[in-house]
Amino acid sequence: MTDHQLSRRSALAGLGGTAVIGALSTSLLTGPEASAATPVQTTVPVPATDPAGSPPLNKKVEQRVGALLKRMTLAEKLGQLQLVNTPDLARKALATTPCGGVFSVIGAAQLNALQKQAVQHTRLGIPLIFGLDVIHGYTTNFPIPLGQASSFDPAVAETDAIVSAAEARRSGINWTYSPMMDVTHEPRWGRIAEGDGEDPYLASQMAVAKVRGYQGSDYSAPDKVAACAKHYVAYGGTEGGRDYNTVDVSIQELHNHYLPPFKASVAAGVATLMASFNTVAGVPAHANSYTLRNVLKDAFDFNGFVVSDYTGIQELIMHGVAGDGADAAAAGITAGVDMEMVSTNYVDFGKELLARGRISQSEIDDAVRRILRVKYSLGLFEHPYVDEAGEVTAVSAAARAKARSTGSRSMVLLKNDQAVLPLQKTAKVAVIGPLAVATYDLNGTWSGLGTGAGTTPPVTVLDGIRAAAGSPASVTYARGCDIESADTSGFAAATAAAAAADVVVLALGESAAMSGEASARSNIDLPGVQQQLLASVVVAGKPVVVVLFNGRPLTLQSTHDTATAILEAWAPGVEAGNAVADVLFGKVNPGGKLPVSFPRAVGQIPIYYNHQNTGRPADPNNKYTSKYLDLATGPLYGFGFGLSYTSFTISAPKLSSPRMNRHGGHLTVSVDVVNTGAVAGDEVVQLYVHDPVASIAQPVRRLRGFRRVGLQAGQSKRVTFTLTTDDVGFYDNRARFLVETGLVEVYVGNSSAADQKVTFTVV
Structure with missing residues (x-):
């Protein structure tokens, strides 16, 4: 020792x-x-x-609360503990003993009527609480949360x-x-x-x-x-x-x-x-x-x-x-x-x-x-009702603008060989794929539950690209196949469209129903014959940009090996097509990073960046280490990974002190970020820590800071993070938070694979 x-x-x-x-x-x-x-x-x-x-x-x-509680009978108290999910159940409950709330019921007039019964026709007039799964939008659908991350x-x-x-x-x-x-x-x-x-x-x-x-x-x-x-x-x-x-x-x-x-x-x-x-x-x-x-x-x-x-x-x-x-x-x-x-x-x-x-x-x-x-x-006792004239039933222009901006900001560029992206507006573009003219599938799971949401379909990829292209006539379309179908009869038309174009945008992925609650998949490859469609289109010999719409990481090894470029768009929401086009044509330089690792194959799951080390870490030159015989070590795309249309350098990290006091101490870590490319863009600076010797084995990396920085070409900026004992401590198996003395490693870079390291000592 x-x-x-x-x-x-x-x-x-x-x-x-x-x-x-x-x-x-x-x-x-x-x-x-x-x-x-x-x-x-x-x-x-x-x-x-x-x-x-x-x-x-x-x-x-x-x-x-205390005064009201004293006035309540046992039955009235128990009623507050009940949450129902239909107007009929609510009316029935309110006719005898008040319930506490109602969920999954929409419409201002209907909710006001239920509230009126609770407030005006029960002994104590306790208002209802009205709940709904507003996960990434009520009327205006934003990117799914995984995309937002x-x-x-x-x-x-x-x-x-x-x-x-x-x-x-x-x-x-x-x-x-x-x-x-x-x-x-x-x-x-x-x-x-x-x-x-x-x-x-x-x-x-x-x-x-x-x-x-x-x-x-x-x-x-x-x-x-x-x-x-x-x-x-x-x-x-x-x-x-x-x-x-x-x-x-x-x-x-x-x-x-x-x-x-x-x-x-x-x-x-x-x-x-x-x-x-x-x-x-x-x-x-x-x-x-x-x-x-x-x-x-x-x-x-x-x-x-x-x-x-x-x-x-x-x-x-x-x-x-x-x-x-x-x-x-x-x-x-x-x-x-x-x-x-x-x-x-x-x-x-x-x-x-x-x-x-x-x-x-x-x-x-x-x-x-x-x-x-x-x-x-919530103020329900003072203001139990809602103004029905103010009910939101359509997507406003301001909300659309925010949805478009967050949609493009949430996309991750995974591959960009030959610098095929951004597209030139003079290019002839063939838009192909089962999701090229999709609408509600681009909203993703848990969407469209609010009033008006179901009447506002997302902008399609085809429409977004046509609107952004120099000439809409230069954009052609072929479906190729459906999302889950085994039918390949559309391949010939798709290949012909690709051959007649300068570049192909291939919209692939999952339907909205393939992710979300009760939507587990044992196989997370591209569904149906989409992979075969990609192979067919590639035969035309034109650059192929795959745009992915999905609610989870997919196994994309073959796609990675075949496509010229890959853009992870997730489910971008109501402005999906416009947000995608903003990125494809360079109006927005993609700056997103992956919040989750993409496995090479389903048999590799679970695979994640913040794993503990083993006594025998993976070594390609030693069989008796923690790895697969038939698969490369590590994910296809790691946590924090994402490319840009420009390039950046991040300087070696500098510490404000070589020591941190274990009793509430802190220090700062600083780096300089420089946009070394020719266009403006965003870099996400990421800080990870590792405790190499601890009483409980620690993850090889733990994210403890990140900052998304926008820089013009040639511009630089200093980014400073503050680390405290909260960042270096951990809980043990007695649920005690420990801050242990000894060496701590700090890594700063643009992904979880960051290798620029500095160390300090907790004393």
């Missing part, structure tokens, strides 16, 4: 501990025996209370949230089930499209920006909504990429990898959280007292409310931790899920469970208090 290793010591940035947590106080039995079952006791680590919890409570709101620009996420919140609130929706911040290493998982990729730091930055955009400084404002951080927690670790599946995770991995975006969102004041469908180390998230009470509500000091996912409480029965609806309700309330979505176990069994001592009055009151707190903070 080296002197460095011997001298290494750990310092706790916060004191942790252990607590005995009662597991479900139910058995898997049904009937009377279930209530008599002996609780299982498990010793689990509890993190220290985090100083960066929710913002301080509003005293006036707390006084009003590719911008490496939190302002992109915030812009989406600002526009979406204003459109939704003016249309009667005051609660969005966004942002999703499930960090994942699993491209087969359809819901990767809804999140920010594989890195917890990037996800945290984008999530906080979304929360800020949705809520502003006061989400009672007429253009703001309550945000909902989801899915809590570790949903991105689902086995095999299959939705709703199991996650088995260590305490340190939970706290270092999956929890940071939620912690950051709570500190940013997010109003609500949604529990996830998966188990966490054997305990379903909807019944997990450790993650919900000990971590979220105690350690993170979260003071909003937790809503179940769709029938998530009922599904505790199928998970095998509840014998019936009463068991499920007891488990959910005890664990800390405050509002039940769709299923009605809280309302149906709450009174009985309270009488039998299986839940407590304080647990019910705490849940109701949290829900009322958000309703008061």
Whole structure:
């Protein structure tokens, strides 16, 4: 052992501990025996209370909540815990005992009518909260969140949230089930499209920006909504990429990898959280007292409310931790899920469970208090209705401009041989492919849910290119094939169109339905015969620019080997075709970077940049190392990768100090970025750290800073990052945050493969 290793010591940035947590106080039995079952006791680590919890409570709101709570009957309290999803169910509930909210119902007049029944025709007049999955747009569809993460620009996420919140609130929706911040290493998982990729730091930055955009400084404002951080927690670790599946995770991995975006969102004041469908180390998230009470509500000091996912409480029965609806309700309330979505176990069994001592009055009151707190903070008691004349039913010119800008800013140039891009406006362009004239598929998953969204199709790639070309007549079109079809009868026409053109733009990828919830794919190649279409078109001998529309990383080795250029466009939203054309013709120089690794083959999954090293790292000259016999080491395209139409240099990093005090110390890291090319462009400067010797093996790289910098040709700029003990510390398997003494490596560059290194010592 080296002197460095011997001298290494750990310092706790916060004191942790252990607590005995009662597991479900139910058995898997049904009937009377279930209530008599002996609780299982498990010793689990509890993190220290985090100083960066929710913002301080509003005293006036707390006084009003407390006064209302005292007036409520048990039935009225339980009613607040119920969330329904149709107008009929809402009307039925309001006719007897008020429900807490309604979701997935749109239309200002319809929502006002339901609100009128709640406010004017129930004893206490408690307003409803109206929720909707406003994931990347209400009426105006922006790029999917994974695309937004590719911008490496939190302002992109915030812009989406600002526009979406204003459109939704003016249309009667005051609660969005966004942002999703499930960090994942699993491209087969359809819901990767809804999140920010594989890195917890990037996800945290984008999530906080979304929360800020949705809520502003006061989400009672007429253009703001309550945000909902989801899915809590570790949903991105689902086995095999299959939705709703199991996650088995260590305490340190939970706290270092999956929890940071939620912690950051709570500190940013997010109003609500949604529990996830998966188990966490054997305990379903909807019944997990450790993650919900000990971590979220105690350690993170979260003071909003937790809503179940769709029938998530009922599904505790199928998970095998509840014998019936009463068991499920007891488990959910005890664990800390405050509002039940769709299923009605809280309302149906709450009174009985309270009488039998299986839940407590304080647990019910705490849940109701949290829900009322958000309703008061939304201003619903003062302004329960929306002005129906102000409902947003069409995309405005201003919103279109923002969607177009964020669409192009979210694209990533993966290949550009022969400098074929940007295209010349004098070129004859053949636009080919199953997505060349697609409309709603360019919106991607979870789109078109708001009023008017379904009547505003995205601009097609063909129309966007024709509008941008010097002469629309110089742009021809051939479909080639459908997205998933095996029909190759269109290949001949596509090849002929390519032969008659100077350059081919080939629009390939997935339909919107191929990613998102319940859309896992075991094979993530280009669907159908699209790869064969590419091979057929290449025969014409013209440069081929592949533009990809997809909701996940795809296996693109053959595409990479064949195409002249590749532009990753994701699902860009309502201005898709124009945003693509802006990039193809150079009006916008692509500056996006990949927020997730692209595997060479599906058998390589999981593959991600922030992996731990092994005792035998991959070595092409040594068989007995961690690698495949039939595949090159590493991803096809790594995290943080992306090209430009210009070139940049990033200087060697310089530190403000060679040491950092482990007790709250900090230092700065500076580099100079120069645009060494002939045109203006953006570079994303990325900072990674690595702790080479630690008490728990650390990832080979951890992103801890990034900055997207726009520079004119020849221009330079100094970029400075500040590192603190938060950036070099980590959680152990007792949920303690450790800042250990010793050497820390810092890498700065334009991708996770950055090799310019400097070191400092934590003392």
